[in-house]
Amino acid sequence: METGKIDQNFRPSADCPIRNVLCRLGEKWPMLVLVTLAARGTMRFNELQKSIGDISQRMLSVTLRTLVEDGLVERIAYPEVPPRVEYRLAPLGESLMPHIDALVGWALCHLDEIRARRAASQAAR
8 A cells, every 4th residue: 555545544433444453453462462373373371471471361361352353363262171262363363464574573673773762862851
């Protein structure tokens, strides 16, 4: 999509792609969950929580529920005792990963510059 045409899609309504889709992905945890599932494949809840490290059980639960609701992650519940639930990227989530990978690559490439600018801004205060 051309950059000039992007802003034509930003509408003050629920149809706005920023408000409707990208805002949810831009929260603190969704991209980390997606990247972790992309890297490690199908995972159980506790494995996912340990992999991310600093996410609370409640926040992971809310994030997974949202990603499942949006169709980016699949939740597989097995009828066993004790119950077993696994999560994996859905096809829609897999189609998103090249874009997230590009954003992560950009962030890694520019991290030092951004940190230096933040430090300079803090020092100037």
